[in-house]
Amino acid sequence: MPRIIVDGRQIECRPDIPVLQAALEAGLNVPHYCYHPGLSVVASCRLCLMEVKVRDPRTGAMVWSPKLVPSCQTRVADGLEVRFDSPAVRANQKQVMEYYLLNHPLDCPICDKAGECYLQDYAEQFGPASSRMIEDKLKNPKKDVGPRTLLYQDRCVLCTRCVRFAAEIAGTGELAVVNRGSRCEIDVFPGRPLDNPLQGNVVDLCPVGALLDKDFLFKQRVWLLRSARSVSPVDSSGQTIWIDYNEHGVHRIRPRFNQRVNRWWISDEARFGWKYIYRADRLNRPLVRQGARLEPRPWEELPEILRSVLHQAAGQDGGAALAAVLSPMMSCEEAWLLARFVRQLAPGAALVTGHLPVVGQDQTFPGGFVIKAEKCPNRRGVETIIRHFGQPHLSFSEFLTRAAEDRYRAAYVVGGYPDEWVSDGVAAALAKVQFLVVHDLFPSRLEATAAVQIPGAAWAEREGSFMNCDGLLQPFERAVPPPEGVKADGQFFWELAGNRGLFQAAQVRAQMADHMPKFAEVFTPRELPRYAH
Amino acid sequence: MSWRAIDRKTVTDEQLGPALSEAVLDKIRSFFPRYPSRQAVMLPALHIAQEALGYLSLRAMHQVAELLEVPPAAVLDAVSFYTHFWTRPRGRKVIVLCRSLTCELMGGREVQDAIQRRLGIGEHETTPDGEWSFMTEECLAACEHAPCMLINEKLHRRVTADDLDRILADPENDRLSTPRSDLYDAPQPCTSEFGGIVV
């Protein structure tokens, strides 16, 4: 581990990284725009320049070199001494910030990026206090560069992060720099818009408010948002995200750095695939069948109803006619609680892995990012738990076959999918189950024959953990409360099992870890340095 | 919304403009063996395409991108960077007047005013009959003959406003008398009509 000296402080850092990265990881606030650890180095913004101690060729002594060197371009070497807090470096930072502000429009009051803008921050921390520019500013047009992204060109600082992302990580190269000199702009080829499955990341990469997400445009000020650490449920890779929310609900999703899974990026699916939690037709009351109709019942009555019915259905044969379908959209804790409840009630009940939504093939991008074909977050977790509880366990198709043969008197089916999942085959098979409990987000054809319909909560409204396709267990926090009338799944299963008090995922996980050591290894990604962006 | 964003998502067939003929594409392909990478053929390809079409239409840029196996944005990038390439139709003869220090000292401004008055066009504009385009450029490296200007390939030296008639009528503006290599010449110009000249 090399040791370098920055501003007189000795820092031990990871080998083979730029000095800028080492300084940021040590908590220093070094201004930079064009550098990003996931992209190639261009050293074009000239903000991160530092002084290096070099050997004077004439005297042999170590002196501060009069030449400033970009810190993003210099790799750490054991014994390297640099400084950012010197008059020359500060003067350069101030002057470069003045240059950036020269042609930048005064858009802060109407710019989405305000509050998380690195031009604002650096201008305040490193820039000049007033402007001495009395010339006309250069004005650039606004461009509609893609179905989900806008480019407000006159705010652009030409860090070229977006261009490098499109070329290196997404591999599609839709963005390019056009023109020359002060006339430089970012643009796409007309008719070839920015439209790749990772394009939302350029909005995060942009240090100013030039690239904007059409979805979030003018919706909310960022300082009115809070962030929850979550894991995206859109596919099995387990991309870690921040959910930005406030009392009005979820506003947007951003990537959360994860050195093992998605690094700094998330797919557009993960970024924009949360609107379903606000669909108007969400189930919002527990319903129990009375004759031909489903009548609303209070939550308190449900555990009693369910226990008695399922006990009855279990009957004499240990529950061979009872099945629990655990959706891969459930968290590990919820799956554990439900599975344990059902097996305690009926040791012979079948535990079934729910329907696996698969779309196409795994898509791999040049930067190494993979969008998985399996569009559910926790198949691995659910299967591990089911296997722990032992036989009988079935795949969904096996279960459907048996259900169609009238083998089940009762079944507890958990859904929770964002899209329609009840196909003709599923509806027909489950119609044969005498006592069907459906625990889902949206109404479906199962309503026609369901005995009990329980409204589920979406992942953003629950806490728990998902196990990704590689077996990594990642916890997620609750961001927003479930809609009125809906109880979080974990809380319901906790009460169903006869417990009192609040469901706490960590507590349940600890219990699980006693039985399955795998669930003791929770993976929390490394936090990004405070001043890295 | 009170602002207007330029739409880059769609482009009409008319905006795409004329295409390059197969012969021109073959000419570009003949440059592949000269370089180890396809992208390096960018500048020769753009020169050839511009010689053939008179300017670089979006469709031509697209064809070059396909040929060179690069994203079309990379071609747009190169085209917009260099001053030689036109993305709007230009006249049959392009006047490139030097505007750097020496030519300015030696009377370049008078020549510029004379040309603009005579042809009735400003910088980077084309006459309505499609004959002349005018642009200024930084140092043409002929400072001993300042003021100097290029008309197509012909370098005119010691240009004065009085001499303009003779210079504009010089037959070498259409074809140089110096024996020339045909390395970059497109074999035949594109036959598609690009209609009236956009001024």
Next chain:
Amino acid sequence: MAFEPVLMKHVGRPGSTSLAAYRADGGYQGAARALRMTPDDLVELVKKANLRGRGGAGFPAGLKWSFLPPDRKVTYLCVNADESEPPTFSNRVLIEHDPHMLLEGILIAGYATRATTAYIYIRGEFAEQFHILQRALDEAYAAGYFGRNILGSGYDLECLIHRGAGAYICGEETGLIESLEGKRGWPRIKPPYPAVQGLFGQPTVVNNVETLACLPHILTRGLDWWLSIGTADSKGPKMYCISGPVNRPGCYEAPLGLSCRELIYGPDFGGGMRDGLKVKAVFPGGLSMGVLRGDLFPKAPPGVIDPKADYDELDCRLDFEDPRNYGLLGLGTAAAVVIPQTVDLRDVLVSVARFFAVESCGQCTQCREGTHWVYQIAQRIRAGAGRLIDLDIIEELTASMGMISGLSICGLPDGAAWALRTLVRKFRREFEERIAHQEPEAPLRRARGTNLAAYQLPVSHGRARAYPGGTFYLVEADHSNE
């Protein structure tokens, strides 16, 4: 002892571009001699000759060649014929009149660097010169000077001409390499240096046309002859360009160390000023090096060289060392443009500032924004709305742009900084006088402009001006809010 031109000896002779004429005068003998040496010995020879680059930077060619990694498989030689520095035209003269001298130099340099392919990057505006050079190259190929097994030595060299398309920045080493690779000519960050990782990722050497044209002469006439020409640190002949209102504008060859006064007034060189005018200023090494005061100013006391004092500086010797004593960045391209006493320096400031603003590539913040800002200030000063503080602003901006090298990726802002700063500093009095003679309210009126917004920053809607290149999405200026 009269100096006999070697680089320009064929200039002006009819039919000088043909191979036959070149060979008749002993052409390609230098190459033949070089091919009999080993490449390493050849590099040593050029190092001993201290052949410094004639393209502007003055970096020793032999040293540059020695940076190539010894275990390389592929080497590229790039010939920098993208001569765009105003007011230089020596490369054009060479290519127009004696292309074979350049080609012989390429052969020698290629052999010394074990180059596998040589690319001649010639600027797009040199259309006629391209045709001349290509035909000369065809002749040379036909005669066996390029291609396989050149002159039976077993050495293979492909030489290809690549036309540029109008960008000054493509004359910068890595800008040229990027342009050759088909991308925009944005210079690369160094390290890695081109000698290690250059064109197409392979070891590359970039040399100027005139530097290469010197090589045949070092070989035919020998090291001693070469070392006998020039000054102690600057060896060899140089093609000096002189332009502006002198009697004999043109390109003349002389040993390094010619004084600026001789270049302007010497009967074999500039031949004196037209109409008996005096010289106010001269840019002796191209715009990027800076400006010298002319003989409009009084002569300095003997032995005194003080760029801060208002003395005539024409005694500056044009070699690689002396210009620095006069506050210049270096020799540059040794191309002088003379500014007579009748010219308003504000026009010169605008012209110089405009050049760098237009040719800046746009990568580095200081260069992109700074050159444009100085151009705007210069325009305002010329329009009669300047302020004294503008001169201070220009000085400060140039300090942050490039007085110390390394602030930007390439040397363009360094050139801009030295040109603008020396102009404003050395002629400060004149600028101050002009500003003093303006209308007093002009700057304030101009600053308030058309927009009476509270923060008094006028913003013009639409495009500021139509730049060459004809972008197809040129939006019309919208004045409806003014």
